[in-house]
Amino acid sequence: MKKHLNLDSFHAIDFVDKQEIENIQTDITKARKMLEYRNGPGSEFTGWLNFPDKFDKDELDQIIEAAKKIRKQSKILIVIGIGGSYLGAKAAIEMLSPYFTKKRRLEVIFAGHNMSAQYLSELTDYLQGKDFSINVISKSGMTTEPAIAFRVLKKLIEKKYGHEAKNRIYVTTDPKKGELRNIAIKEGYETFVIPSDIGGRYSVLTAAGLLPIAAAGFNIKQIIRGAxxxxxxxxxMGIWENDAHLY
Incomplete structure (x- = not known):
């Protein structure tokens, strides 16, 4: 059964005059055209606008196969990232999961989003005796919080699995440059791309969000079709014909 998100503004409309809403149509149209024609501030990071329409099928298949491998060999996936690099996946997994049910076969845990030594200490204790994989997400690899978490967890996974650890580490980063890409090439990690024209907070429909979502057991092909x-x-363009504009 197909499910769609719908905006129910019935009760909110009572608190806003209809004319007030219609008065902002000009601003909405202006902003929309600025986005569509990519001629406003930050236009170099608007690749997310039509990204689902041009998503590479081979890359999507690669993500799905990696997710299958993660679920097969691990009970836990540690997603290392900060800001939009991890929040999109976290929000999507929570949104798609029932409130009360048995745990999924794969547990997804997030790290690298804070400076808490206690958090990392408790996480490493929790991982003892459990099979796990790592997905580190960063365009540069230089952001402090993810870099620290990756250093600690990389040491842990290498101690546990030895040479085979590289087959449990997945890197999502810039397609061409950055310290994290250099490390991935040197170590032989499987890599995925965050396009250069898509910022972290808009990256949920790139590999940054789709790999953790797929590993959690959700159908990312359906998600892309929905997008x-x-x-x-x-x-x-009309404000009453477009829930996104009305919202």
Whole structure:
């Protein structure tokens, strides 16, 4: 059964005058055209606008195969990232998961989003005796919090699995440059791409979000199809015809 997200503004409309809403149509149209034509501030990071329409099929298949491998060999996936690099996946997994049910076969734990030594200490204790994999997400690899977490957890996974540890570490980073990409090439880690024109907070439909979501057991092909359908549905400019504009 297909499920769609719908905006129910019935009760909110009572608190806002209809004319007030219609008065912002000009601003909405201006902002929308600025995005579509990519001629406003930050236009170099608007690759997310039509990204689902041009998502590479081979890359999507690679993500799905990596997720299958992670689920097969691990009970836990540690996702290392900060800000949008991990929050998109975290929000999507929570949104798609029932509130009350048995745990998924694979547990997804997030790290590298704080400076807490206690958090890392308790995490390393929790991982003792458990099979796990790591997905580190960073465009540069230089951000302090993820870098520290990766250093600690890399040491732990190498101690546990030896040479085979490299087959349990997945890197999502810039397609061409950055310290993390250099490390991945040197160590032989499987890599995935965050396009250069997509910022972290808009990266949930790139490998940054899709690999953890797929590893958690969700159908990312359906998610991409839904994103494409939404892109078509929200092309209308009229504020009353477009839930995104009305919201």
């Amino acid at each position: 494409k359908a939404s892109r078509r549905a929200y092309k209308k």
